[in-house]
Amino acid sequence: MNDNFTDIENALRRLAPRTPSALCQARIAAALETNATSAPASRLRHVPILWSAFAMAAAACLVFVLLPNDAGVSNSAPRTSAPTAVSPASVPAAMDIAAARRARVTLELAAPTDAPSTHRVINSIEPLEPRRTPDGRFFQPYRVRYLDTTRTRSGAGTTLVKSVPTEAVHYVGIDLI
Amino acid sequence: METDLQNSTASDWREWFARNGARFLLCARQWTRSQADAEDVLQEAFVRFWRHQRHLPGDPAALLVTSIRRAALDLVRRETRRTNREQSSLVLDGEPISWFEPADNAADQLLQDALERLPDAQRQVVALKIWGGLTFDEIARQLDCSLNTAASRYRYALARLRETLTTLNYER
Numbered sequence: 290m291n292d293n294f295t296d297i298e299n300a301l302r303r304l305a306p307r308t309p310s311a312l313c314q315a316r317i318a319a320a321l322e323t324n325a326t327s328a329p330a331s332r333l334r335h336v337p338i339l340w341s342a343f344a345m346a347a348a349a350c351l352v353f354v355l356l357p358n359d360a361g362v363s364n365s366a367p368r369t370s371a372p373t374a375v376s377p378a379s380v381p382a383a384m385d386i387a388a389a390r391r392a393r394v395t396l397e398l399a400a401p402t403d404a405p406s407t408h409r410v411i412n413s414i415e416p417l418e419p420r421r422t423p424d425g426r427f428f429q430p431y432r433v434r435y436l437d438t439t440r441t442r443s444g445a446g447t448t449l450v451k452s453v454p455t456e457a458v459h460y461v462g463i464d465l466i
Numbered sequence: 467m468e469t470d471l472q473n474s475t476a477s478d479w480r481e482w483f484a485r486n487g488a489r490f491l492l493c494a495r496q497w498t499r500s501q502a503d504a505e506d507v508l509q510e511a512f513v514r515f516w517r518h519q520r521h522l523p524g525d526p527a528a529l530l531v532t533s534i535r536r537a538a539l540d541l542v543r544r545e546t547r548r549t550n551r552e553q554s555s556l557v558l559d560g561e562p563i564s565w566f567e568p569a570d571n572a573a574d575q576l577l578q579d580a581l582e583r584l585p586d587a588q589r590q591v592v593a594l595k596i597w598g599g600l601t602f603d604e605i606a607r608q609l610d611c612s613l614n615t616a617a618s619r620y621r622y623a624l625a626r627l628r629e630t631l632t633t634l635n636y637e638r
Contacts, residue, residue, distance in 0.1 A: 294621070294624040294625075294628070296628075297624045297627050297628050297631075298596065298624070300573070300574070300577055301577065301581070301592070301596045301627075302596060303574060304566050304569070304574060304577060304578060304581075305488070305566055305567040306488040306489055306491060306492035306565060306566055306567070306597055307488060307491065307492070307501070307564065307565055307566055307567055308487065308488040308491070308567070309487045309488065309491050309505055309508060310505060312505075313487075313505040313508065313509055314483070314484065314487065316509055317480070317483060317487075317509055317512055317513065318480050320509070320513045320516075321476040321479055321480055321513075321516060322476060
């Protein structure tokens with residue numbers, strides 16, 4: 290069968306498929322580097338999902354209860370030195386995915402308000418371009434928009450409800466989440 | 467394709483991908499709507515394969531193609547769900563990026579055009595056979611058809627390509 294089409298098959302083999310873009314190759318290289326240094330996935334495969342979720346939640350609570358608030362999430366840039374923007378391709382892919390999945394939980398835990406009577410609700414979380422400090426740590430900035438609501442009861446039995454939209458940029462250390 | 471990759475390092479695999487990525491990108495392109503989608507699918511599939519299956523013995527092509535097809539189907543499902551949810555008007559056709567590097571001569575350009583005009587089912591078999599390096603048995607399993615059907619589609623596709631090329635050459 291194939292002998293009859295040898296000429297066409299040879300002509301097809303001469304065609305050069307388009308190579309993956311540099312961005313695609315860089316992401317794959319970063320993913321391989323990241324996973325080469327981590328534990329084999331097969332060891333983790335049998336860990337029940339619920340236990341993983343519980344451990345993650347407990348770890349997040351511990352981080353934000355025991356450590357100063359700006360250790361993992363801060364309202365300003367990391368203090369070591371000025372961070373520089375990096376392309377998403379240079380951020381290890383697995384870390385990036387982990388950050389995206391857990392950032393919401395982390396940020397919700399780290400959303401204090403100035404006034405204790407103010408009820409803060411997160412309206413939106415927008416990931417910004419990843420940044421990297423000169424010492425090599427990656428930070429994922431998130432622009433978080435809040436709605437702060439304060440209820441004040443007056444003497445006449447009425448309640449003044451004051452809602453103020455605010456926003457802040459949080460830097461989440463990728464190595465912490 | 468190289469064998470004995472089971473004990474290779476990440477660096478070896480990166481080089482392997484640099485040599486073979488284009489072939490598998492073309493395979494991914496068979497099941498995706500755009501070049502960008504194909505690259506996303508290839509990345510996801512290759513990393514998944516590398517994490518979980520690189521230690522398995524044998525030729526990695528069949529395993530990688532299986533991973534690519536699964537990632538492509540996942541992408542289609544995600545896109546469908548998103549479209550339904552957002553009720554947005556997605557552009558369903560991918561951007562007109564050629565699947566191949568620019569051809570050196572007119573004959574190769576004609577062949578590229580003719581290949582892209584083949585029916586999907588036939589073109590997939592050709593891509594998996596020529597660039598994926600799969601056997602008809604492996605292709606049949608990938609496409610959920612019988613071995614005879616896969617072989618027939620391949621034969622029909624090559625016959626059609628030859629016919630198209632002959633016609634175009636004659637017209638020129």
